Amino acid sequence: MVTKIEEAELSRLESQVDNGGGGAWDFLCLVRKLKVRRSDKVLKHGLSILNDPKKRSALGPDEWTLYEQVAIAAMDCQSTEVAKDCIKILQKRFPDSKRVGRLEGLFLEAKGSLSEAETAYTSFLEESPFDQVVQKRKIAIAKAGGKIIKAIELINKYLETFMADHDAWRELAEIYVSLQMYKQAAFCYEELILSQPMNPLYHLTYADVLYTIGGLENLQMAKKYYASTIKLTGGKNQRALFGVCLCTSAIAQLSKGRNKEDKDGTDLQSLAATSLEKDYKQRAPDKLQLLTCALKSLRVSS
Amino acid sequence: MGFGFTVGVFGVLILSHAAYSTIQYRGLLKIMEEEFSGPPLTVFGELVVGLILCMWAALTVPGKFLSIHPDSEENRIVSLPENLDFMIFNHRGRVFPSQVDLKLNH
Numbered sequence: 349m350v351t352k353i354e355e356a357e358l359s360r361l362e363s364q365v366d367n368g369g370g371g372a373w374d375f376l377c378l379v380r381k382l383k384v385r386r387s388d389k390v391l392k393h394g395l396s397i398l399n400d401p402k403k404r405s406a407l408g409p410d411e412w413t414l415y416e417q418v419a420i421a422a423m424d425c426q427s428t429e430v431a432k433d434c435i436k437i438l439q440k441r442f443p444d445s446k447r448v449g450r451l452e453g454l455f456l457e458a459k460g461s462l463s464e465a466e467t468a469y470t471s472f473l474e475e476s477p478f479d480q481v482v483q484k485r486k487i488a489i490a491k492a493g494g495k496i497i498k499a500i501e502l503i504n505k506y507l508e509t510f511m512a513d514h515d516a517w518r519e520l521a522e523i524y525v526s527l528q529m530y531k532q533a534a535f536c537y538e539e540l541i542l543s544q545p546m547n548p549l550y551h552l553t554y555a556d557v558l559y560t561i562g563g564l565e566n567l568q569m570a571k572k573y574y575a576s577t578i579k580l581t582g583g584k585n586q587r588a589l590f591g592v593c594l595c596t597s598a599i600a601q602l603s604k605g606r607n608k609e610d611k612d613g614t615d616l617q618s619l620a621a622t623s624l625e626k627d628y629k630q631r632a633p634d635k636l637q638l639l640t641c642a643l644k645s646l647r648v649s650s
Numbered sequence: 651m652g653f654g655f656t657v658g659v660f661g662v663l664i665l666s667h668a669a670y671s672t673i674q675y676r677g678l679l680k681i682m683e684e685e686f687s688g689p690p691l692t693v694f695g696e697l698v699v700g701l702i703l704c705m706w707a708a709l710t711v712p713g714k715f716l717s718i719h720p721d722s723e724e725n726r727i728v729s730l731p732e733n734l735d736f737m738i739f740n741h742r743g744r745v746f747p748s749q750v751d752l753k754l755n756h
Contacts, residue, residue, distance in 0.1 A: 350729045383731035387743075395752050424739065426747040433754040458739045484735045492738040519736045546720050549730055582721025 349547065350382050358382060365393055372397055373407070380417060387424035394418035395430065412441060419451055423458035431455055446472070450481060462489050480510060487519070496523060514543045521553075530561045548580035552588055559595060564602050571595035575616065583623050592620040597646040617647075658707030664700035668693050 350358075361375040372393040379386050394414055397403045404411055419434035435455060438448045449472065456465035466489050472482045483506050490499035503520045510516065521536035537554035544550060555573035558566045574591035581588065596617040621643050628636045672689045679686050689697075717724050 349727045350731060352723045352726045352728050355728050383734050385732040385734065385737070391752065395754060399755055424737070424743060426739075426743050427752055430752055430754050437754075460739075460744075481735060488736045488738050491736070492740050515733055515735055518730070519733055522733075547727055548720070549727060580720045581726055582719075584721070584726065 350384070354378070354382060358384065362386070362389065365389070373403075376414065376417060380413075385424070387421040390417060390421035391425050391427060391430070394421065412438060416447070416451065420454065423455060426458070428455075428459065431458065446476075446479075450485070453482075453485060457485070457489060457492065462493050465489060478509070480513070484516065487516075491523070496527065499523060512543065514540055517543070525557065530557050533557050534561065546580065548577045548585065548588075551577045551580065552585065552591075555588070555591055555595075559591065559598075562598075564599065567595050567599050567602065571599065571616075578620070586624065586627065589620045589624045589627075593617050593624075593643065593646055654707050654711040657703050658711060661700045661703030661707060664696055664703065668696040668700060671696070 358375075358378055361371055361378060364370070365372050365375045366389070376390060376394055376397075379390055394417060397407070398411075398414065398418060407414060415434045415438050419431045419438070422428075422431035422434065432455070435448065435451055438445075438451065442448050449468075453465050453468045453472070456462075456468060466486065469482050469486050469489070472479060473486075476482075483502075487499050487502045487506065490496075490502055500520065500523060503516055503523070507513070507516055507520065517536050517539045521533045521540065524530070524533035524536060534554065534557045537550055537557060540547075540550045541554060551573045555570040555577065558570035558573065571592060574588045574595060577585055577588035578592065583589065596614065600614075624639060624643070625636070628639050668689075671693050675690060675693070676686055688694075719725060
């Protein structure tokens with residue numbers, strides 16, 4: 349999870365490192381902790397530490413973690429030479445390590461020889477069939493090879509064993525969304541909300557999926573989840589505010605003439621609208637015109 | 651930290667002194683064969699001072715209070731981590747390798 353403060357810290361460190369202000373190691377640690385993908389910068393600044401013997405020896409045992417991090421970043425940037433060198437050094441230091449073995453598999457993947465990587469992973473799994481990382485890599489290979497259906501099958505099989513792995517649930521949800529299988533995606537997001545009920549982003553995406561499916565019941569549900577996102581973020585998530593407005597007008601359109609409009613629905617919409625207007629006035633005054641037009645059109649259609 | 655800690659120790663000392671004085675006072679009452687109705691006013695004052703000092707130290711020494719609201723700046727989640735376990739390399743980096751000149755030299 350990346351919180352607001354951590355995000356600000358990351359961007360501060362990033363600009364500091366980019367302008368040559370030092371703090372490269374702190375930046376790399378934060379990138380590792382927050383699991384963000386900044387491969388080009390990790391490669392550049394990580395290498396500058398590794399190439400400096402004095403800085404490298406100051407790290408102590410963290411040096412090997414840095415080698416791993418740089419190797420993965422180098423694969424992501426297609427700098428095969430660097431990746432190969434890093435893996436070689438790690439192999440010399442840890443000859444029988446499984447973690448290094450996985451790194452080699454990843455290297456094969458990065459080079460594009462997916463089938464070789466898959467055979468390597470299969471032989472890993474024969475030794476230790478419950479290695480979660482290797483199983484996930486097999487899923488990723490299926491995805492990289494464009495075999496989405498196979499990837500879905502593999503993830504489902506994986507989730508039967510490791511039901512609490514929310515990363516896998518998230519991946520499955522994203523795949524389903526990319527295939528426009530929204531009902532299945534909604535199920536995955538329900539699982540995610542169950543496992544992390546205080547994470548507003550899952551509420552938000554679940555609401556998005558429900559809104560996309562459409563229908564009166566789903567729209568009402570989506571509105572509730574947008575509202576819970578607003579509650580969890582303290583109204584600082586614009587997407588949720590827009591979502592509430594859209595849902596209310598869509599519900600009004602669907603239930604037109606059928607029953608008298610419930611009053612709190614419109615109240616919620618006007619509250620969200622005022623909050624949005626206030627936010628726009630503060631941060632982007634020149635776009636306020638667009639916003640008022642959009643909100644007006646929503647209200648006219650309802 | 652040092653100052654707060656000293657205040658806390660001082661508060662505990664005052665409290666234990668109050669306890670000691672109360673015991674002594676009860677012993678005195680026993681000799682004078684009087685009924686114990688409550689500690690004397692000085693001990694009572696000592697108790698209040700000790701309580702305040704200890705409370706102040708306990709609130710300041712362990713560190714700052716952290717927010718528990720999900721919508722506070724420290725807790726508000728703005729983005730999810732990249733799903734690095736499922737990372738795939740099919741992206742434009744393959745076609746446009748950015749940093750060809752970098753090398754690990756040792």
